[in-house]
Amino acid sequence: MTEKRLSGKIAVVTGASSGIGEATARALAARGAPVVLAARDEEKLAFLEREIRAAGGRALVVGTDVADRESVRGMVGRAVAEFGSVDVLVNNAGLGLSGRVAELRPDDLRYVFDVNLLGPLHCIQEALPHMPRGGRIVNVSSVVGKRAIPKVGGYCASKFALNALSDALRVEVAARGVTVTSVYPGTTRTSFRDNSRRTKSEKRGWRPKGVSPEKVAEKISGAAERGGRDVYVTPTDRLFVAATTLAPGLTDLVLRRFWAKD
Template identity: 35%
Template sequence: MSESTDSEVVVVTGASAGVGRATARAFAERGAKIGLLARGEDGLEAAREDVEAAGGEAVVVPTDVADPDAVEAAAETVEDAFGPIDVWVNNAMVSVFSRAAEMTADDYRRVTEVTYLGYVYGTQAALERMRPRDEGTVVQVGSALAYRGIPLQSAYCGAKHAIQGFTESVRTELIHDGCDVQLSMVQMPAMNTPQFEWTKRRLPRKPQPVPPIYQPEVAARAIRWTVDHGRDELWVGRSTVTAILGNRLIPRRLDDYLARGGYDSQQTDEPVDPDRDHNLYEPVTGDFGAHGPFDDRARERSYQLWTSMHRRALAALAGFAAAVGGVILGRRLASNDAN
């Protein structure tokens, strides 16, 4: 698929902050019309300003993706404003940093409803509109944790695993039906987003992403590239590749490794404020932007991602270099034989 030049219509869930906020800006930079879905109205209005400043158009649709009727209504609102939806990016999430033994049934239910079922409802709303036209793209913002669970995030890891299985299942159905709607998943590394400021936690110290940490703009570029190139799955960051492949090869060794280091690596040295608001059931007021508090440690690019994006060109270049090398070697051998 070539890069879009028309004014595409894009829906981004979880658009008020973090990866969703950066993704909305990335599509706005090429003039897209964007439906911004999230619960927090302060962040949504700021995201709309970002989109318009970047050259796009936006409609704000306050939405809790855990409500399928609300998701369906949001899709209708976007199409009423801008026309048929070309791209739907499922990104909204909530989580809880906690040992599984201390989790409540309500905590698990809420994380599952938003972080997994929100993707299901978004995919259903998108496919209902895209299948009759036989075109469009749905992108699931995933994680290395869709393949490799880690301690203190059992609800989130479970939801990401579920998204992976759901996506693979639906993709096979689309292929069976000969449907050209693209269903993609982009597996992310640790990102510098505001979730670490507002996620519910039962930890002695403040949570942090496990290094290496990447800026949300890296994720946004990967999502936009996936839409343009129709990749079924894209891994972002060397750490994502290591986690996924490592879990395939040495899963029990990773269990032991994470059991030893997975607690401390997800916490800073600062104590948690027990009275700080969290966003599990209600949005936290205010505009948090795309970036979290780890700008000084976050990477603005991924060389692994660049390589993955250009793998065909690199393979062609390697083939050309091998051919040239073969010709040179052949000539040298022929010259030696002549002598």
């Protein structure tokens, strides 16, 4: 039986209608946190809300477009009105983008940054005034936010930018007793890729099998409980980042062989 280590801690999860966000909402609720379910698809959120309530948890559905500042403001306002504060913010909502850098459409890239970078920024700026000492901000990044790979350079750039935002914020809010954790999943078995924007019908090359969204959710829930700086989901994810940092030239050669082909 899961311990209620987050009992009474109000958690906001963006992108909660599917994949990692859905699994994270379940995991946080199982740990006793009342969960604000934020995403655009309110119908899917309603199913998840009923599931959490049936298991004895508390949940609030708020239709939210993180790229829209007013939508985020309304979501946080409803969360505070219902529960009184925001103790945990999980910035999970994200959008993929595939395409060679030379062929990326600027409008696609702008929208991906609106969701993947400005979305977390909106949520952080709206939630922080309502976050007490001991609050947790968990930003879901990616291992490709540490080392970009071919044909997803635009998406990688948005995650690099999110990492930079997290690093600065972590220092800025430390004196308030708020922690900022970056979580770096590798490949995850979700519908994320199917919902990504594509420049063309490019093949992405070899991909690892990936882990379940529940495994990522466990890591996010741990960060919500304990804080921390950087969290990797698997040892392989950590090894990938370490190897690409220590041997960037060799990484280029490997990527040219396995990923950069047409």
